[in-house]
Amino acid sequence: MEVRLENLTKIFPNRDKKKPDVVAVNDFDFTIPDGKLIGLLGPSGCGKSTTLNLISGLQKPTEGKIFFGEDDVTQLPPENRGIGLVFQNYALYPHLTVKENILFPLQNLKGKDKLTLKEMEEKVMTVAKLVQIDELLERKPAELSGGQQQRVAIARALVKMPRVLLLDEPLSNLDARLRLQTRDEIRRIQRETKITTIFVTHDQEEAMSISDMIVVMKDGIVQQIGKPQEVYDNPINLFVAKFLGTPPINVFEGEVRGEHLFLGYDNVLAVPGVADQKVYVGIRPEGFIVKEDGPLTCELVGVEVMGRDISVISTHELSLNPTVRTIISTANKLEKFERQVQFALVPHKVMIFNKETEERIDF
Numbered sequence: 001m002e003v004r005l006e007n008l009t010k011i012f013p014n015r016d017k018k019k020p021d022v023v024a025v026n027d028f029d030f031t032i033p034d035g036k037l038i039g040l041l042g043p044s045g046c047g048k049s050t051t052l053n054l055i056s057g058l059q060k061p062t063e064g065k066i067f068f069g070e071d072d073v074t075q076l077p078p079e080n081r082g083i084g085l086v087f088q089n090y091a092l093y094p095h096l097t098v099k100e101n102i103l104f105p106l107q108n109l110k111g112k113d114k115l116t117l118k119e120m121e122e123k124v125m126t127v128a129k130l131v132q133i134d135e136l137l138e139r140k141p142a143e144l145s146g147g148q149q150q151r152v153a154i155a156r157a158l159v160k161m162p163r164v165l166l167l168d169e170p171l172s173n174l175d176a177r178l179r180l181q182t183r184d185e186i187r188r189i190q191r192e193t194k195i196t197t198i199f200v201t202h203d204q205e206e207a208m209s210i211s212d213m214i215v216v217m218k219d220g221i222v223q224q225i226g227k228p229q230e231v232y233d234n235p236i237n238l239f240v241a242k243f244l245g246t247p248p249i250n251v252f253e254g255e256v257r258g259e260h261l262f263l264g265y266d267n268v269l270a271v272p273g274v275a276d277q278k279v280y281v282g283i284r285p286e287g288f289i290v291k292e293d294g295p296l297t298c299e300l301v302g303v304e305v306m307g308r309d310i311s312v313i314s315t316h317e318l319s320l321n322p323t324v325r326t327i328i329s330t331a332n333k334l335e336k337f338e339r340q341v342q343f344a345l346v347p348h349k350v351m352i353f354n355k356e357t358e359e360r361i362d363f
């Protein structure tokens with residue numbers, strides 16, 4: 001099911017009455033293709049949950065429209081939209097068994113949709129197998145791990161075969177290992193069911209790994225939409241560049257003079273076609289090459305060996321991050337360096353941004 005958002009806007013009166021209204025979602029325009037998994041990503045308070053609540057119908061937009069396929073669902077109540085919802089807290093009924101929890105949405109079906117008990121049990125079994133909890137159906141939620149509880153919540157959201165699946169930070173209550181595992185599970189389930197899915201998270205790594213496309217939001221405004229790798233490689237502005245990637249992008253104060261990029265006195269890269277100006281310079285951690293006569297000199301702090309890679313940690317007086325973090329292959333020889341380390345740069349891992357607008361400047 002394709003989901004189309006047209007000029008979607010939600011304005012809340014401020015909780016603090018003296019302050020101006022909050023534009024939680026500002027003119028969101030986007031078509032989510034049928035059968036895809038979209039990661040809605042941004043820092044806390046940027047309007048992710050509000051966007052999801054508008055799509056689910058839990059909240060009404062101030063302006064704009066929502067279409068599921070050709071259906072205008074903007075005024076429909078949530079129960080008539082054909083959605084499945086999963087939240088951070090699993091919100092299972094504690095006194096019901098797993099089976100009864102999953103059965104619950106089916107018991108409310110009325111009229112021609114009403115099912116026999118046998119039909120309901122078959123549907124429960126199908127989704128329980130899909131999310132791999134068919135062994136746990138007689139247990140109560142308290143007898144399950146967090147990961148298992150979240151699978152039950154996903155099964156419950158899926159049992160009516162929704163047109164759209166909406167997940168709001170579904171992994172945030174899980175520990176690191178379960179988070180990875182459940183993330184892969186959600187991806188597998190989405191691929192198998194092909195249900196159009198919107199996955200909200202503040203965790204860029206999670207969004208990058210799970211999504212067909214990511215939507216990066218800030219202050220209610222969509223910054224950029226694209227395939228995870230495309231957005232990582234070509235961020236539209238400094239905010240998006242900084243939000244994606246671990247370790248984060250290294251940001252420096254720099255200057256373009258005569259179509260060359262300078263960090264202080266160091267002429268680090270040719271930037272053909274760029275006018276003279278002060279800029280922010282972003283360099284991805286993998287954009288550094290240790291090279292004895294490299295143009296960028298940093299003060300060495302330490303070296304961490306992490307299996308395949310080495311992380312070289314250094315400082316530079318024009319760095320806006322406390323340390324410069326680089327990831328280089330263990331094939332590099334570092335013994336020669338003691339106090340300082342010289343780097344050459346990988347051109348397509350270096351980005352420059354306008355100092356006022358923070359938009360990226362092409363070169």
Ligand code: ADP
Pocket residue numbers: 012013014015022023024042043044045046047048049050051
């Ligand atoms: P996120 O899910 O990205 O953390 P939210 O969508 O929950 O962000 O919130 C976006 C903004 O809208 C925040 O500034 C939040 O304080 C505000 N907001 C959300 N719900 C309400 C509400 N019911 N009343 C007033 N302000 C709200």
Ligand code: MG
Pocket residue numbers: 048049050
């Ligand atoms: Mg939220």
